[in-house]
Amino acid sequence: TYVVTDNCIKCKYTDCVDVCPVDCFHEGPNFLVIDPDECIDCTLCVAECPAEAIYAEDDVPAGQEAFTALNAELAKLWPVIAERKDPLPDADNFNGQAGKLAELER
Numbered sequence: 001t002y003v004v005t006d007n008c009i010k011c012k013y014t015d016c017v018d019v020c021p022v023d024c025f026h027e028g029p030n031f032l033v034i035d036p037d038e039c040i041d042c043t044l045c046v047a048e049c050p051a052e053a054i055y056a057e058d059d060v061p062a063g064q065e066a067f068t069a070l071n072a073e074l075a076k077l078w079p080v081i082a083e084r085k086d087p088l089p090d091a092d093n094f095n096g097q098a099g100k101l102a103e104l105e106r
């Protein structure tokens, strides 16, 4: 499966959802997650993310391992998002800031 990681937080560009053939993205207030039970590993979303926040489960960067379980957990709680929308207002400022997990809203 593929995993949304730290750099999506406070950006939420949503380009990823437009290309997902199985609508497996779920939306929270300032982050998206992928439902691991639905993702078919097509890889299309990876190149679409302006924040380069999406990784194959086996390639999640060191220090971000917790995001794999977090995607699975939050996908069960948050609604599906199937259409792109505007990014969060300060997305370009937060793109690239490290360690945004503490600012994740549920």
Ligand code: SF4
Pocket: 002, 019, 020, 021, 022, 023, 024, 025, 034, 038, 039, 040, 041, 042, 043, 044, 045, 046
């Ligand atoms: Fe959707 Fe494909 Fe990305 Fe999985 S890898 S979340 S199926 S676009």
Ligand code: F3S
Pocket: 004, 007, 008, 009, 011, 012, 013, 014, 015, 016, 017, 031, 032, 048, 049, 050, 051, 052, 053, 054
């Ligand atoms: Fe997040 Fe990138 Fe999608 S910032 S919303 S994973 S396009």
